[in-house]
């Protein structure tokens with residue numbers, strides 16, 4: 091966000107962004123933006139009346155609950171709509187307080203909506219927030235219309251993930267949503283929800299809202315929806331988790347019993363205009379996709395798993411299977427290297443001194459280390475070779491998806507055909523070849539497909555970086571190896 095921007099309006103800002111498309115907006119786009127702006131103002135006033143505030147001073151009902159510390163703004167490259175700092179913020183400073191009565195939990199839902207008093211089920215409750223007469227309407231009108239969580243992926247987007255582990259995660263998420271929906275249909279009928287709220291589509295929307303927006307509260311395992319507090323976009327926890335200031339909090343806030351409110355704090359210092367981010371927890375990119383519908387190009391918590399031999403897993407009893415992975419920067423995990431060192435040592439050589447070295451995380455011998463690095467490099471190479479497309483091809487596909495999504499480009503059929511097999515297959519699946527315009531649904535599926543390609547590309551880059559890491563180690567080791575005797 092640019093600190094010289096204009097248009098500041100009661101905690102709601104329009105930001106100038108160089109990445110934003112520069113084309114002139116159509117009348118329809120302008121009026122829908124104005125409407126969004128108006129309903130956002132209405133929402134921020136409503137939130138202020140409920141005592142939500144970004145100011146430490148005693149709450150006084152104002153025109154907006156924001157404007158003292160934060161403002162709503164658009165961050166197209168980091169989560170879209172989010173909250174920006176309207177002044178310099180210090181690390182640890184309280185930036186938002188949401189009183190218990192403003193949190194949407196099963197408890198507050200049933201208190202404010204008598205029709206629901208028999209149903210202790212947040213899924214059902216969410217659908218009933220959508221009517222204009224609902225107490226929660228000013229909040230629910232700003233919930234996203236569509237989500238990109240794995241459970242919402244179609245067959246094409248699921249297969250586009252390519253990597254077995256990821257395809258399987260998507261399959262599991264889709265199957266889980268469907269079976270939960272089937273179980274809930276009876277309850278939804280009892281609630282007499284309108285048929286459109288009983289559909290699988292509505293269920294997916296409600297589940298995704300809960301998965302991607304609820305915060306933990308101690309009294310309700312379902313968690314809570316936290317108006318305004320759920321506008322913070324995500325930042326991964328840093329590596330500085332054990333600084334001199336003590337361990338970094340995994341989530342930057344929580345329910346404070348004394349204040350009887352959900353309190354959110356600045357996790358670091360922020361300059362005026364910067365986006366203020368919240369850490370929702372520690373997630374790999376696949377987990378972010380599953381629970382939140384996005385991923386990070388740079389995520390220090392990302393883990394890349396490669397298929398390993400069963401005999402290696404059984405040997406790794408000291409380390410859980412999920413500790414055998416490659417970090418996003420290509421470095422193999424401590425447990426993976428240690429297990430490989432042992433696995434690649436002949437059984438007859440696995441004496442006490444070798445075991446001691448293995449558990450201490452030390453190299454057994456230069457010769458063994460060379461075998462380990464060669465094995466890992468070859469393994470990553472063969473995983474990459476077995477995947478249907480390469481890093482270069484995926485980069486091209488991503489660029490082509492961006493072109494397809496660009497409304498300014500009116501592409502000719504021949505141009506699109508030249509985009510290659512995957513693009514053509516997508517257009518065929520969604521019957522877009524003959525369509526004059528890309529429908530809303532096709533656009534939404536394109537965003538999910540883009541995420542799949544982005545995820546698999548990040549996965550492949552990590553494997554390629556692991557090969558470089560191993561080769562660098564091998565260079566150093568072969569120097570050592572030539573100069574010394576084997577241990």
Ligand SMILES: C[S@@+](CC[C@H](N)C(=O)[O-])C[C@H]1O[C@@H](n2cnc3c(N)ncnc32)[C@H](O)[C@@H]1O
Nearest residue numbers: 168169170171302303320321322323324382384
């Ligand atoms: C709690 S909401 C945050 C506010 C959200 N941007 C909004 O407009 O309502 C969480 C969702 O925001 C998006 N999001 C959050 N952090 C993001 C990030 N760093 N990059 C991309 N998308 C992000 C994801 O869609 C996620 O499911």
